[in-house]
Amino acid sequence: MKSTHAVFAAAASAAISVGLAVSLSPGVASDTRPTALEALGAQLFVDPDLSWNRTQSCATCHDPDRGFIDPRDNAAGGAVSLGDDGLSLGSRNTPTVTYATFTPPFHKGANGDYFGGQFRDGRASDLEEQAGQPLLNPVEMGMPDEAHVVARLKGKAETAAAFRATFGDDIFEDEKRSFAALEKALAAFERGLAVSPFDSKYDRSLRGEYKMTDQEELGRVLFFSNQFTNCHLCHKSSATGGSASETFTNSSFNNIGVPANPALATAEDHGLGARESALGGGHDGQFRTPGLRNVAITGPYMHNGVFKDLRTVILFYDKYNSKSVRRQVNPETGRPWDASDIPADIARKELEFGPGLDDRRIDALVAFLKTLTDRRYEQLLDK
Structure with a gap:
């Protein structure tokens, strides 16, 4: 023994x-x-x-x-x-x-x-x-x-x-x-607590142990809004959202029109669509919606790592709704957003939702997403 x-x-x-x-x-x-x-x-x-x-x-x-x-x-x-x-x-x-x-x-x-x-x-x-x-x-x-x-x-x-x-x-x-x-x-x-502790600022705010800044709170409201964003459609695990056990994904599969990553010498990635023979059509380019806990420190982003910055990801989503010429430019390349290499089944109904977001709201969403960082990783933010 x-x-x-x-x-x-x-x-x-x-x-x-x-x-x-x-x-x-x-x-x-x-x-x-x-x-x-x-x-x-x-x-x-x-x-x-x-x-x-x-x-x-x-x-x-x-x-x-x-x-x-x-x-x-x-x-x-x-x-x-x-x-x-x-x-x-x-x-x-x-x-x-x-x-x-x-x-x-x-x-x-x-x-x-x-x-x-x-x-x-x-x-x-x-x-x-x-x-x-x-x-x-x-x-x-x-x-x-x-x-x-x-x-x-x-x-x-x-x-x-x-x-x-x-x-x-x-x-x-x-x-x-x-x-x-x-x-x-x-x-x-x-499955242990070491991997999923639920101790971020967001969790602490739910327990009354942390007060969100005005910017973080604006981001939270926008995230769960039915008027300004569509984030919650895919990035909410429960019908109500905002609970202590929220993992910020409904685990659905979607094609959001992610452009190819020129740094990867790989063929087109069809995601769930590569399993069409077993699943049937309509899933080309679909990938499972990731949870957003620790998202601020787990880049690069998307299934192919094409975006390095979290703010770029939000701007990518915003391009579907914004009429601003500036919003049609990828800030990481300085060029217009590249088209998706799997365009057939893009979820336009979910993506083309409503008004574009101004910089204040974009920054607020980033600030809120940072509050989803586990306590042990908070020192990594903004590094």
């Missing part, structure tokens, strides 16, 4: 060393602790031995100190991630892991539209299904198969002991069961 406790203590220590310690919010019991399964998941999350060349862990592309995104500036300007081989680049921007646990399983809604699922195209139903895929992806962690992953697990005495303590002495007798246990542990960590 003593050795088992030592294993879990080591896992917790490894987690803390990379900034994964639970940040308890006011009102959360002080004796809340990560479970043994979460601690094992935290240990696995930072283990580079789970990649073929032993150079990359989950935390490499989901850095806990940077909002669980990939902060590396590679040949694509940070838009996508560099693989374990030091050469391969992904085709999509790496999303944050924070609050991913609240994304529902991939499903078809009553209105015929699709919702949920992990990855930007929803192809993994839940966190368990998602967790193992990067390990076996040749342009990510590059492991050739599940057997090689399990061999790495068994080859480390501490890790193997933790698996046996958590899942039973016979856990390594079946490779598929072993790999599923790894996925379960990683998912347990990603």
Whole structure:
């Protein structure tokens, strides 16, 4: 028993060393602790031995100190991630892991539209299904198969002991069961308070612990407005919105006309539309609406990382409604906004909504979105 406790203590220590310690919010019991399964998941999350060349862990592309995104500036300007081989680049921007646990399983809604699922195209139903895929992806962690992953697990005495303590002495007798246990542990960590603490200024304001500035409050009102913006149509998880558990997405899929990223040497990305044979037509260029918690520190933005600044994203949406010539220019390039390379199914009904926004309202929306930043990341704002 003593050795088992030592294993879990080591896992917790490894987690803390990379900034994964639970940040308890006011009102959360002080004796809340990560479970043994979460601690094992935290240990696995930072283990580079789970990649073929032993150079990359989950935390490499989901850095806990940077909002669980990939902060590396590679040949694509940070838009996508560099693989374990030091050469391969992904085709999509790496999303944050924070609050991913609240994304529902991939499903078809009553209105015929699709919702949920992990990855930007929803192809993994839940966190368990998602967790193992990067390990076996040749342009990510590059492991050739599940057997090689399990061999790495068994080859480390501490890790193997933790698996046996958590899942039973016979856990390594079946490779598929072993790999599923790894996925379960990683998912347990990603469901923990360390990843989704709900302790931003927005959350604290709901508890009466923080007073929004006038600019932040204006942004909040605009965000949830039915008159000035359409943000809430997709970036609100409940009918009422504004609750303590709000993740700022309804997990729907939409084509919003994002232009191609010239820094990526990839073919057209059809998103959900690439699964047309199974899902039927009408989904070309659609990607799942991301949650907005920590959005101010998790750029670059869009599925292809084409925009670097959060204000640019809001201006991109505003171009659909503003009649101003100035609003038809991408401030990051100084040129007119590039057209989408997947124009067929753009959600114009949702995008072409109402009046354009002046600079004061644009800035207010940015200010409000910054209040969605977890407490531990607030020092990263405006850096």
